[in-house]
Amino acid sequence: MNELLDNLYDEIKTELKDFYIKNKGEDLDTIKEDFIDEKLNEIVDSNVPIYNYDIVKCALENIDLVLEVPEFMAFGGETTPLNGIAANLYNKLYNEGLEMVDDLIGELEDNQEEIY
Numbered sequence: 001m002n003e004l005l006d007n008l009y010d011e012i013k014t015e016l017k018d019f020y021i022k023n024k025g026e027d028l029d030t031i032k033e034d035f036i037d038e039k040l041n042e043i044v045d046s047n048v049p050i051y052n053y054d055i056v057k058c059a060l061e062n063i064d065l066v067l068e069v070p071e072f073m074a075f076g077g078e079t080t081p082l083n084g085i086a087a088n089l090y091n092k093l094y095n096e097g098l099e100m101v102d103d104l105i106g107e108l109e110d111n112q113e114e115i116y
Contacts, residue, residue: 001061008047032105044093
């Protein structure tokens, strides 16, 4: 799970920096909102494992993925235990991603001159 979060962080950091550069001149709150609306879902979705082994491995590392009732089912919506775990994993990664974006926006705010 830590590796998954590290990969998510790295991808968000890279994409947010590129997004920031492309939207130079916008205030950081607008950049943050637009990034969340336009990019975060795609980044998180690409980081959710698709293989059963990887999904179960994440569940073993974080039992909440198994115990929580998901709001939706992943992978087409069929009600299966693995789809429920994958949906909970998506929600966990999305929420972690939101926190990462907040932290990274703060870093961008502190280092705006160095980015260009």
